[in-house]
Amino acid sequence: MDCEKIEDHIFEFLDDCLAPSDRKTLSHHLQGCPDCRMKLEDFLKLRASVKFSKALDPAPVADRDFSRLVMSRLEREGAFVSPSSVQIFVERMREMMAPFRAGWLVPAVALVFLFILPLGILGNLNKNQKGGLPVPGVLNVAENKTQVPEKKPLPEVMAEVEQKPALPKEQDTQQMELEEYLKVHSQYASEPNIAPVSYVNY
Amino acid sequence: MEGAEGKSQDEILVRLCQNGDKRAFEQLVIRYQDKIFSVIYRFVKDRDTVKDLAQDVFIKAFNSLKGFEGRSSFYTWLYQIAVYTALNHLSLARVRTTRNLEAEEIERGLPDPNAGIGNLLENGYIHGELAQAALAAIEELPEEYKKVFLLKEYEEMSYEEIAETLNIPIGTVRSRLNRARTELRRVLKVEFQ
Numbered sequence: 410m411d412c413e414k415i416e417d418h419i420f421e422f423l424d425d426c427l428a429p430s431d432r433k434t435l436s437h438h439l440q441g442c443p444d445c446r447m448k449l450e451d452f453l454k455l456r457a458s459v460k461f462s463k464a465l466d467p468a469p470v471a472d473r474d475f476s477r478l479v480m481s482r483l484e485r486e487g488a489f490v491s492p493s494s495v496q497i498f499v500e501r502m503r504e505m506m507a508p509f510r511a512g513w514l515v516p517a518v519a520l521v522f523l524f525i526l527p528l529g530i531l532g533n534l535n536k537n538q539k540g541g542l543p544v545p546g547v548l549n550v551a552e553n554k555t556q557v558p559e560k561k562p563l564p565e566v567m568a569e570v571e572q573k574p575a576l577p578k579e580q581d582t583q584q585m586e587l588e589e590y591l592k593v594h595s596q597y598a599s600e601p602n603i604a605p606v607s608y609v610n611y
Numbered sequence: 612m613e614g615a616e617g618k619s620q621d622e623i624l625v626r627l628c629q630n631g632d633k634r635a636f637e638q639l640v641i642r643y644q645d646k647i648f649s650v651i652y653r654f655v656k657d658r659d660t661v662k663d664l665a666q667d668v669f670i671k672a673f674n675s676l677k678g679f680e681g682r683s684s685f686y687t688w689l690y691q692i693a694v695y696t697a698l699n700h701l702s703l704a705r706v707r708t709t710r711n712l713e714a715e716e717i718e719r720g721l722p723d724p725n726a727g728i729g730n731l732l733e734n735g736y737i738h739g740e741l742a743q744a745a746l747a748a749i750e751e752l753p754e755e756y757k758k759v760f761l762l763k764e765y766e767e768m769s770y771e772e773i774a775e776t777l778n779i780p781i782g783t784v785r786s787r788l789n790r791a792r793t794e795l796r797r798v799l800k801v802e803f804q
Contacts, residue, residue: 420789424763424770451796458745458799459764465742468652469661471644479640479669480633488673489633 412438415445423452621685628676636676640669643686646766647693653761654697664700668693687775690768694758694776741799748798756791763788 418435421427427435439446483489621642627635647668651661671692679688752760758777762768763784774781 417789420785420792423792448796451800452792454741455745455792455795455799456764458741459749462742462746463765466746468645468649469658471648471662471665475644475662475665476637476640479666480637482666482670483633483636483673486670489631 412442412445415439415442416448419445419449419452422449423456618684618686622681625676625679625681625685628673629679636673639672639685643689644669646686647689650690650693650762650766651697653765654694655700660700664696665693668696671696683775684772687772690762690766690772690776691778694762698754698758744799745795748795751798752791752794756787756794759784759787760791760795 415435415438418427418431418438421431422435439449621639624635624639624642628639644665647665648661651664651668652658655661655664668689672689675692679685749757749760759773762773762776763770768776770781770784773784777784
């Protein structure tokens with residue numbers, strides 16, 4: 410590989426971001442190229458001298474009072490002065506008006522709450538047979554126990570009628586006596602001048 | 612450098628500050644004061660000046676906090692203020708120094724170009740020829756390379772953090788860093804042998 414391209418790998422190696430596959434390429438190249446080997450050594454020495462100079466010349470640290478110095482300077486400059494009541498009012502108005510900058514969205518949401526929800530509540534009121542007003546905004550569908558019976562298909566209904574239990578025996582006997590009586594009297598009615606025995610005249 | 616937990620704590624403190632909680636800001640000062648001292652010192656080698664400049668950094672940060680939108684981490688945003696405060700001080704100091712030296716030049720001749728390193732030697736901060744030479748060479752780097760080199764090698768920031776702090780692409784960070792290293796190697800070649 411080209412020594413110029415290897416230099417990029419050397420820098421990546423120094424910054425610990427060399428891909429594993431490129432590490433092999435670099436290692437293989439360094440074995441056969443003394444110039445690139447020397448280049449890597451020089452950069453490592455440079456890094457070591459930087460670390461050495463840091464140790465010899467450490468940066469100063471802030472003393473304990475530093476943060477208090479900063480805060481008291483901010484106070485002197487008026488950074489912590491409370492806003493006037495007018496400023497607070499203006500700021501609050503800005504916050505309140507901020508949602509209306511969204512254009513159509515807020516009016517649309519407002520319309521939903523003004524019209525559609527009450528319609529839903531009214532619909533629940535009609536179904537609610539147990540009485541009592543529903544809680545506004547809450548549709549207690551689970552509490553509406555009035556159930557519309559299911560519509561059954563006609564054949565099923567007919568079968569049920571046919572399977573209807575028989576009338577009680579007393580009613581049957583009375584029905585039969587009536588029918589026989591009617592039979593008897595209808596005979597006499599069809600044959601003229603034959604009166605029933607009860608009607609013989611003296 | 613900054614764990615995920617640290618970053619989320621920063622977000623909470625920043626939001627509190629933006630709502631007017633001054634104790635939250637004091638917490639941020641305590642959290643980052645040493646790091647800000649360190650980064651300023653990499654550019655400005657005077658310890659008293661470092662303390663004054665660090666105060667300036669936090670004052671500027673507080674005054675700009677309302678406009679901080681959280682696009683970068685608070686840490687890199689604060690670092691950005693620190694780096695530019697330090698560089699601004701240096702550029703002003705060079706102007707003042709030049710004016711003084713112009714007067715001195717007339718009286719005493721050309722100034723010592725290694726005055727910064729000379730102070731460190733007098734105060735006993737540097738031992739070893741290599742470390743001395745390295746410091747001198749870093750001082751002479753072009754400013755764009757020096758910024759990146761110092762943040763990478765001294766502050767041990769990642770490429771991403773440096774890119775956010777200096778507001779440059781990551782590719783630019785890499786190329787400037789590599790050029791700085793190449794230049795330092797060239798200058799220090801004799802010392803390395």
